[in-house]
Amino acid sequence: MIAPTEPDQQSSNPERDVWTHVRHSLCDECRPRLSTNKCPREDPSTLSPANRLAPATIQSPCPVCLGLSSPEFANQLEASVRQALKPYGSPCENRFSQETDQPTLILPGDLLYRYGALQRWWNPVLSGNNNNDSILALGQTFKTRARALVSNCVQGLVQSNSTSGSHYPQYVQDEEQGYLSVYVIAVPHSTLHRPTHLFSGGGTSKRRRHHRHLDVSETQQGGDPRKSLEERMKKQGITVWSLNQAFNSNLDLISEEADRSILEQTKAMSEHASGFDFHVAVWRRPFYLRGLYTKLRRDVSQTPFFVVDEGKRRKLGVTSVEEQIVPVVSRYSGGISCHNKDPSLPENVVFGMCKFHASGREDMDVRMLLPEANASDTSNRLASGRPFVCEVIDALRLPSVTDLLRIVDNVNKTTSVNENMTLPRCYGRNDMTSISRDFSFAPASSFKNLQAETEDKVKFYGCLCWSATPLPKEDEDLKKLLGTFPLQLKQRTPIRVLHRRSNMIRVRHVLSAQAHRIDDHYFRLHISTDAGTYVKEFVHGDLGRTVPSVSALLKCKTDILELDCEGIQTS
Structure with missing residues (x-):
């Protein structure tokens, strides 16, 4: 009979074997953080032979930082960013926002989660504030390293001799207009099973949504590329848990059983190659283009004009100033990106868009003209077309100065040969809309102050009017009937806009007026006014809601048949 053998004094302890396997997989930066003191749990005499040889045999990413400091991480990050940049052109053709x-x-947040569990297992004495302080310190180290990694990645993509942006105005560079922004979320290939309490705080902050119109049938601008990326990942079943969210989670509530589970999972992960998937959002910051426009037709609105007729929505007019300009600007900006749409927002809400903003507006049946070259009234010689700004968000390319000239020629239907052959009182040969040749980049302040500037403008109008009673034979007699100017008006909100504007009295001024008799019942009236004056109501009186009016001054029924804005003069 064979006597039973004595128990092997060198038999392995599974928990210690796991710990030792993980410990020997630590990188040179993470090992000192966990190995400053002898581990109370570790007794080399109880380790299995396999684990005593672990330092020489294990080839795997660090179980804490997952190779954050390795060249492979930086290379994969650069490759992912470069791929996301492709729609926006070569990196050396762009500049990147740094401010x-x-x-x-x-x-x-798994990085802090792993570190906290390993640290508590290494030294159970560490708990509470002592443990949290070291976790926070490591978190700050990771964040600093992340900023350096992505900044170096972006700078490395741009050639040192790149001259991109050198031919743009200085304010474009100072405001980083049209610069690219990069936002990367790193997700480990293998994630830990996280206790549910870790997600009780530190959620994604709510961002304000900007919408272009209240009409849900029209395309609106809104969303944020960062949130859009997270929403797309969420639809793919990927949970975003960041370092900031880990900071806000109470990691100290993790039980020892959970720590042991983390060690088991970490050992399993460290036995095969691991790494990260990089999810990248790239977008171009807004840039602003400013110019002046004219229109010669009375069936062209400033923006698309829709009405509801018998329950059906239909468009009025053949086109709009916006529709004549915006598609051309978008085309010469390489198109507008559609990659940053937020899937959680309605279908008609997009992030990338070319938005048209004008300083005031004229009615669809009102032409926007330049002053007459031989006008007897010289006060409007400095007047021009209506100012507007195109705000271009997330364009695929930043247009060059040459592109801006091409935009002008395309909208105006002109070429370098016939650029001076324009229609009368217009910037080009397009009677629907033409824009000035000084169409150019503008500082962001010009867009923000566009509406504020409206109050400081003087506007010039030409009116074709009808009088119910015969007019005086001479212009001088007609002028005497109209009285002296400037003339103060008190205008109650017109009936035609009362459905969308509050009913109130506005004080406005007619600064000058000249009347020219055509025949017994028709005359032309040329006036200059404050911005915001209701000119049509000044002529016919709006049933007494505008006082005084041309109708009251002539003491007869008067109506306006045609109205033209003949220039806008800024202060």
């Missing part, structure tokens, strides 16, 4: 929207790399 307003700094390149951002979001690292997973």
Whole structure:
């Protein structure tokens, strides 16, 4: 009979074997953080032979930082960013925002989760504030490293001799107009099973949504590329848990059983190659283009004009100033990106858009003209077309100065040969809309102040009027009937706009007026007014809601048949 053998004094302890396997997989930066003191749990005499040889045999990413400091991480990050940049052209043709929207790399909260569990297992004495302080310190180290990694990645993509942006106005560079922004979320290939309480705080902050119109049938601008990326990942079943969210989670509530589970999972992950998937959002910051426009037709509105007729929505007019300008600007900007749409928002809400903003507006049946070259009234010689700004968001390319000239020629239907052969009182040969040749980049302040400037403008109008009673034979007699100017008006909100504007009295001024008799019942009236004056109501009186009016001054029924804006003069 064979006697039973004595128990092997060198038999392995599974928990210690797991810990030792994980410990020997630590990188040179993470090992000192966990190995400053002898581990109370570790007794080399109880380790299995396999684990005593672990340092020489294990080839795997660090179980804490997952190779964050390795060249492979930087190379994969650069490859992912370069792929996301492709729609926007070569990196050396672009500049990247470093001030307003700094390149951002979001690292997973798992890094702190792993470190906290390993640290508590290494030394159970560490708990509470002592443990949290070291976790926070490591988190700050990770965030600093992430900023450096993504900044170096972006700078490395741009050639050192790149001259991109050198031919643009200085304010374009100062405001980073048209610069690219980069936002990267790193997700580990293998994630830990996280306790549910970790997600009780630190959720994604709510961002304000900007919408262009209240009409849900029209395309609106809104969303944020960062939130859009997270929403797309969410639809793919990927949970975003960042370092900031880990900071806000109470990691100290994790039980020892959970710590042991983390060690088991970490050992399993460290036995095969691991790494990260990079999810990248790239977008171009807004840039602003400013110019002046004219229109010669009375069936062209400023923006698309829709009405509801018998329950059906239909468009009025053949086109609009916006529709004549915006598609051309978008085309010479390489198109507008559609990659940053937020899937959680309605279908008609997009992020990328070319938005048209004008300083005031004229009615669809009102032409926007330049002053007559031989006009007897010289006060409007400095007047021009109506100012407007195109705000271009997330364009695929920043147009060059040459592109802006092409935009002008395309809208105006002119070429370098016939650029001076324009229609009368118009910037070009397009009677629907023409824009000035000084169409150019503008500082952001010009867009923000566009509406504020409206109050400081003097507007010139030409009116074709009808009088119910015969007019005086001489212009001088007609002028005497109209009285002296400037003339103060008190205008109650016109009946025609009362459905969309509050009913109130506005004080306006007619600064000058000249009347020219055509025949016994028709005359032309040329006036200059404050911005915001209701000219049609000044002529016919609007049933007494505008006082005084041309109708009251002539003491007869008077109506306006045609109205033209003949120039706008800024202060």
